[in-house]
Amino acid sequence: MPSYTAPIKDMQFVLHDLLNVAADSTPGYSDLDAEFTGAVLEEAGKVASEVLSPLNVVGDTEGCVLENGVVRTPTGFKEAFEEIKQGGWPGIDLPEEFGGQNMPYIMYTAVGETASAANQAFTMYQGLTHGAASAILVHGSDDQKATYLPKMTSCEWTGTMNLTEPHCGTDLGLMRTKAEPQGDGSYKLTGQKIFISSGEHDMADNIIHLVLAKIPGGPEGIKGVSLFIVPKFMVNDDGSLGARNGVSCGAIEEKMGIHGNSTCVMNYEEATGYLLGEEHKGMRAMFTMMNEARIGVGMQGLAQAEVAYQNALIYAKDRLQGRAVTGDENPDGPADPLIVHPDIRRSLMDQKSFVEGGRAFLFWGSKLIDQSHRGGDEAAEGLVSLLTPVIKGFLTDQGYDMTVLAQQIYGGHGYIEEWGMSQFTRDARIAMIYEGANGVQALDLVGRKLAADGGKPIMAFFDMIKSFIKENEGNEALKADFLDPLKEASKHLQASGMYFMQNGMKNPNAALSGSYDFMHLFGHVCLGLMWAQMAKAAMTALEGGASDTSFYKTKIATGRYYMARRLPATAMHLARIETGAETVMALEADQF
Amino acid sequence: MPSYTAPIKDMQFVLHDLLNVAADSTPGYSDLDAEFTGAVLEEAGKVASEVLSPLNVVGDTEGCVLENGVVRTPTGFKEAFEEIKQGGWPGIDLPEEFGGQNMPYIMYTAVGETASAANQAFTMYQGLTHGAASAILVHGSDDQKATYLPKMTSCEWTGTMNLTEPHCGTDLGLMRTKAEPQGDGSYKLTGQKIFISSGEHDMADNIIHLVLAKIPGGPEGIKGVSLFIVPKFMVNDDGSLGARNGVSCGAIEEKMGIHGNSTCVMNYEEATGYLLGEEHKGMRAMFTMMNEARIGVGMQGLAQAEVAYQNALIYAKDRLQGRAVTGDENPDGPADPLIVHPDIRRSLMDQKSFVEGGRAFLFWGSKLIDQSHRGGDEAAEGLVSLLTPVIKGFLTDQGYDMTVLAQQIYGGHGYIEEWGMSQFTRDARIAMIYEGANGVQALDLVGRKLAADGGKPIMAFFDMIKSFIKENEGNEALKADFLDPLKEASKHLQASGMYFMQNGMKNPNAALSGSYDFMHLFGHVCLGLMWAQMAKAAMTALEGGASDTSFYKTKIATGRYYMARRLPATAMHLARIETGAETVMALEADQF
Structure with missing residues (x-):
């Protein structure tokens, strides 16, 4: 296990x-x-x-x-x-x-x-x-706060988010669930929601569903969507639980992974709901939570990569198979451990340099959330809005790939369920999809975030990199291995942005055809920045006489791996981006 | 479904x-x-x-x-x-x-x-x-041929290959299964084999197990391994079935996918076996089948990508979600089909250009097998030996990635089992592992095949590319979109080979640290070559007045996509390869 x-x-x-x-x-x-x-x-x-x-x-x-x-x-x-x-x-x-x-x-x-x-x-x-x-x-x-928050903070009551319907996921404007006003401030909700995580279960006394629905007579499409609180059990004035509300679980989905979570089809049949926020401003209310929720999903991608890596490492040290090409390293044993083989190292280093770099990126993003929410820092708010789709899309895509690498180290034992490596892969897969599929993250990044606030956030990001490079350009230990590759990768990101600016106006497809590559290019630059900063921090600690020298030296070596072996992906992404829409959009739909 | x-x-x-x-x-x-x-x-x-x-x-x-x-x-x-x-x-x-x-x-x-x-x-x-x-x-x-082949050709009897044991997969020299000679030409086999596909089932009258085992007293390690025929039921002289042999299925594995195939733990308890080929030459006997078997697995990777792509395409044309950024394409409907979105196109074109290019590569490899086996063509034999690890490793890695892309197009519907997209991914995963995990393919490629026969096969491969480019350099329709990128990618492959030659002798790890990237670089060059040749074939057909012009034009457009958007990966792989072993092998095992 x-x-x-x-x-x-x-x-x-x-x-x-x-x-x-x-x-x-x-x-x-x-x-x-x-x-x-x-x-x-x-x-x-x-x-x-x-x-x-x-x-x-x-x-x-x-x-x-x-x-x-x-x-x-x-x-x-x-x-x-x-x-x-x-x-x-x-x-x-x-x-x-x-x-x-x-x-x-x-x-x-x-x-x-x-x-x-x-x-x-x-x-x-x-x-x-x-x-x-x-x-x-x-x-x-x-x-509402007094009624729900104490119980939800303690998880005596749990909560859900109800957005998707069978015919609409990304395009919520197509939503059909209706909320009829009852004249007493309450609404009756009717409709079906699908893919509702934790929608029904036996671990809490009550479940508070947040449900997007349309109030009849409101604006068409996405602008007519409102957000409602729909409790599973009605809550009496004294806080005790009342009658069962008109919401029920119609089915639970069979899924590729996360089997322990109940993914429910939720049926609302004249269920009593209470407006949360303003009428027809449901999407805005959802969006306030979006950055946090998406960073949380990025965290999941990273987390599965971390646990998969840990177990791959244990196996790589333990499993005896073959001999090191440079001479036996376990001469008294029947074979050497897997970890002696360069290609196993490549895989482990890919994983290690990703999880440590990704964690830095994730925590940095979380710090920006705090600076924004707790500190009212608008620049931090702008920056984290820009970075959120990258944290979500890049960390979940790469996190998934890392679970696949970790599974591969087990050979056939990775494919059978007994060792648990398959589960990490299957569980990690969902994070690329929910909370906005990664293609939607890329669209959000290029179509919305890049130009947001006149481009201030992206400029601030480039300034950070420039300043860091400038402040440290005299540092020989950093220069060749960290600053130069970071500078190069950052140039690729700038060139991509420039390409979008120069071509996206006359042909939006030229920008959107490169959105996915841009998200990954951006992610690599962020991890490159994190590694350069971590290398500096580790060097500082060593210079300051830190006792655990091996830990800090390992950090620097892992960072050097990332810069040398992972960061070169940025040139490829730029090359793809600069081909624009021409080959991407060349075929008519019926030519496929 | x-x-x-x-x-x-x-x-x-x-x-x-x-x-x-x-x-x-x-x-x-x-x-x-x-x-x-x-x-x-x-x-x-x-x-x-x-x-x-x-x-x-x-x-x-x-x-x-x-x-x-x-x-x-x-x-x-x-x-x-x-x-x-x-x-x-x-x-x-x-x-x-x-x-x-x-x-x-x-x-x-x-x-x-x-x-x-x-x-x-x-x-x-x-x-x-x-x-x-x-x-x-x-x-x-x-x-032996007369006894087994007629029934196996018709699949009245099925067959299996028994290599892996619990403690050894890649490193078969560690094998423990024993075959004791009985003095009558037969042997008694005792031991346990795992991961035996189709090891036991109810669809055939008999199952003919081919089993690797060691004859006591033979050479140590891999050189002491022999191959045996072990039928489930003994076969009488008249061809009728006799007593049950001492082989049984101890368990079937729970796996990530291919659930319909029984992956068995096979227990041999003094099972009667017959030597196939020579004593202690079991690995050589296995290796004769290796090219075909590995090409067959490459085929599986491609096949899952193809079927996943077909279903992704159906959904992309059918599912209405969002609007084209360049203006509604389905104005009478509630939304446009997914296929209008550039990022969906990118994904579909990745898949389409891979499956069509990969199929050409696969069929070409199969033709080389025929030229070698049927035609006695030694150059073809050398070339297909070189290409086999690429066909296996590249087509299964990329094939898997394509099933993930196809699944992604379904959004949440790709994650639930109802639509079947998850199964393609789960089934495709095994092909990267069995018949030699892909890391082993890369090792075989760089450590063995590249230098085989004094490098003749790889030289022949480069000559093919050079000749093709030379023959067609006057063809303006091919030049910029196909020949130039192919030339560039081929240079990257040559530079990698050069790097290995210059550095691998003094430090084998310098070559082996780049083996996986080399396998992928090689695969991209092969698909680039296939696409250049297919584009030419399509142009020739069009010039010849072929009636289905749309089909041939689609081929050319798909090829242009591959050259523009997929082939740039070769530069990244080269960059990684040229960093050598330094960052890959920098850490001691206990620093991980």
Whole structure:
């Protein structure tokens, strides 16, 4: 059975050596000294390893079962959910007034990575609740907050997000679910929603559904969509639970992975709902949560890559097969461990340099969220809006690829379910799809974010890179291995942006044909920047006499790998982008 | 439910416009006129669409069940297997004297692609039989051939290949299964084999296991391995079946995919076996089949990509979601079909240009097999030996990636099992692993094939490209879009080979660190060559007044896409290769 150990040392390195959180002026950050974050992560890691990880295979094997309208979660999930609740984990970053611990979002991300790596399907129950609670927190009335948030912060009640319908996913303007006003401030919702994660289950007393629907007579399309709170059980004025509402689970989907999470078809039959936010402003209300939700999915991609890598590494050190080409390294054994082989190293280094670089990127994005939400920093808000589709799209695409690499190290043992490597791949696959399929992320990036606010955020991003290179250009240890490749990759990103600007106006397809490559090019530049900064941080630590020299030297070596072996992808993406739409759009639909 | 239609027109284009098989002097090729191959493929395609494809999801859902030592295949498999047998498909390329049809291997490949695309798990039962029969054909005594081949050619008896043991896969020298000589020419085999595809099932009267084992007292390691025929039921002198042999299925594996094929743990307990070929020459006997078997797996990768692409295309034309950025294309409908969106096009063109280019590569490799086996052409033998790891590694890696792209087009519907897209991905995953994991293919390519026969095959490959470019350099229609990019990509391949030659001797790790990138670089150059040649063939057809101009124009446009958007990967692979072993091997094992 696979195992998981929270990479606390790596996380601490990112929080403190790289991002220096405790010295940051963002409200709440001064509490985040190394001792405090270490203690939180230690405890979170323990829960992940001891409670969540052992249930990962159980969840995959048993799945969820729907019987007579009730969904039974896999053996042990209920008890584990109790432990999570008692530990106060679900509300770690939610306001104290509703029972949360009010930690910064960056801590929610770090803790979330450990939980998600250990058991993605399980962690989604609290993840969806967190998303729904955040929406109520921002858009809810005082009454709504008082009614729902305390119970959702503790996960006594869980939450869901209902967007997709059978005929519409990305294009929510086609939505058919209707909300009829009842004259008393409430609405009756009727329609069908699909792919509702955690839509029905047996781990909470109540489930608070956030549902997008159209109020008859409102504007056509996406502009006529409103957001509603639809509780599974009505909530009485005294907070006790009342009658069952007109919402039920019609089916649960058989899926490629995340079997432990119930993906439900939800039927609304004159279900009572309450408007959340303003009429017809449902999409805006959803969008406020979008950056966080998408960063959360990027985190999932990274988390599966991390746990898959950990297990690939164990196997690569353990499995004896073949001999090192440069001479036996385990002469007393029947063969050398897999890790002696260069191609196994290539695979492990791909994985290692991605998860460590990706984590830095993810935590940096989370810090920007805090700077924006807690610190009111508009530049941070602009930058994280720009980076969000990259964090989501790049980390989930590459994260998935890394689980495939990790699985490959097991050979045939990676393909059978016994070793658990297949599950990491199957679970990781969903993150490329939900919360906006990655093609939609690329479209959002190129079609919307790049030109947002007159291009200020992207300019700020390039300025960051330029400043970093300039500040360190005298640093010989950084120059050839880090600064030069970063400069080169950054030029490719700029050239792509330039290509879009020069061609996108007269032919939008010329820009959109390169959107996916651009998202990946951007992701590589971000990880290149992270690695250059981490290398500098590691060098600084070594110069400062840090005792664990091996740890910091390993960081630098891993960064050098990324710069030398992964970053060259940027030139390829640029070459593809610069071919424009011509070959992409050459065929008529019936020529396919 | 997904569907499958054999791409007969594309196949005919490769066979006749590109490879001009009927005019080839290879024995048997003069029969392969367009009418004949068209009729065979038409019939094969009908079986694939009507018999095999509908059972694909059934096989995935039901899987195989082991009860009291007997494996039950999924509903309908038995009846379908009868149809396949009655059609004479399993022995299409086997000798007439044993009941086969003696067609060239290229036809076995083409027909195999249709069957494998429609139902990979099912098709493996005959595929393994074919492999075992081929081994007996080459290495068996006259008696052995007479005893086994007629029944195996018809698939009344099926076959298996037993190599892997729990502690050894790639490194078969560690093998523990023993074969004790009995003094009467027979042996008693004892040991355990794992991952035995089609190891036990209910569709044949007998199963002929080919088993690698060690004869005590023989040489150490891989040089002491011999190959044995171990029938499930003993065969009497009159050909009737006798007692059950000491071989049984101990378990069937739960796998990520190919659930319809029984992947067995096989236990040999003093099972009677007969030496196939010479003592201690078992690996050599296996290797004779290796090229064909590996090309067959490359075919599987391509086949899953083809069927996944077909279904992605159907959905992209059917699903209405969003509007074209350049103006509504379906103004009377609620939205435009997915296929209007540039990023969907990018994905579809990636898939289309891969499957068509990959098929040309695959069929070319199969033609080389025929030229070698039927024509005794040593240059062809050398070239196909060189190309085999590329066909296997590149087509299965890229084929898998294409199934992931196809799945992505379905959004959330691609993740649930209902639409069948997840199965294509899960089934395709195995082809990267079995018959030599792709890392081993890369090692074989760089460590063995590149320098084989003094480098003659690789020189011959480069000469082919040079000649083609030279012959056509006056062709303006080909030059910029096809010849120039091919020349560039080919230079990258040559530079990589040069790097290996200059650095591999003093540090083998410097070459092996780049082996995987080299395999992919090589694959791209091969597909670039195929596309350049196909573009020329299409232009020739158009100049010759071919009536279906749209078909040929589509070929050229698809080729232009490949050259412009896929081939630029070669520069990236070269850049990675030229960084050598330094960053790959920088860490000590305990630094990971």
